[in-house]
Amino acid sequence: MGVPWGMLAPLIAIVVTFVAMQAAVVLADGIRNHDYRRFEDQSRERLARRFPLPIVDSSPAEERRKSLSPFLLETLCACRVH
Secondary structure, eight states: OOOOHHHHHHHHHHHHHHHHHHHHHHHHHHHHHHHHHTTTTTHHHHHHHOOOOOOOOOOOOHHHHHHHHHHHHHHHHHHHOO
């Protein structure tokens, strides 16, 4: 009396797949909880000090925009008067 591997193999594959899926869910939950605990109860200022954004140099386009913005405001105000 042998084991019917033809019927047993798909069941084993389903069980292995289910266990792998559950392990992935538990791992993802653990990573998410770790990240949450790292940042919970911390103020915006403390996080900004801990992870500062790099200072970006102004581009030539930004300099042009800053130099032309007063003229744009004057034009908009003049259009509203008429």
